[in-house]
Amino acid sequence: RKEVEQDPGPFNVPEGATVAFNCTYSNSASQSFFWYRQDCRKEPKLLMSVYSSGNEDGRFTAQLNRASQYISLLIRDSKLSDSATYLCVVNDDKIIFGKGTRLHILP
């Protein structure tokens, strides 16, 4: 089983729609969880940390389900500028990236 697994994508979504990304991880002892975004040929940038109680930052909501070893990211009212690759990142002694899910927001 892969350490961090994400929806393969790409997602092509009209502007204004809601998008949901899913991620599963294999190590139940993983300690911390993050969502990053990566624009083409750029470095990954932290979007948000994911807390056990779930957390929200504007249009973005992250959820963690430790029992199912599952993380999600919801983007509401998507904008053209949200087009990027979204990376699920899990810390289990070393910090592991998922392959990422590419999102295209269509005008």
Next chain:
Amino acid sequence: EPEVTQTPSHQVTQMGQEVILHCVPISNHLYFYWYRQILGQKVEFLVSFYNNEISEKSEIFDDQFSVERPDGSNFTLKIRSTKLEDSAMYFCASSENPISPLHFGNGTRLTVT
């Protein structure tokens, strides 16, 4: 906002040559990392470094790779005898503690010809 800086932004080298990639982590961060990303592929962990020693390394980080913190600010990745398949984007990152998020530099694009 403090940031991780990497130099050079692009390095072209011939197969078999040695390269050194440079990074200046955020000044109050104690944990340092190198990752690489081959074009179109995922971000892959290479090595983590804390307290002047390697704390974790991946299978990719074989004997041709080494890291060093030569002074209080720089963190370098050396690749001895580069191969064609070493061509990738190399990202340096740092964090305050082992469970806090990583902050990445802009990356060095290494092209081995």
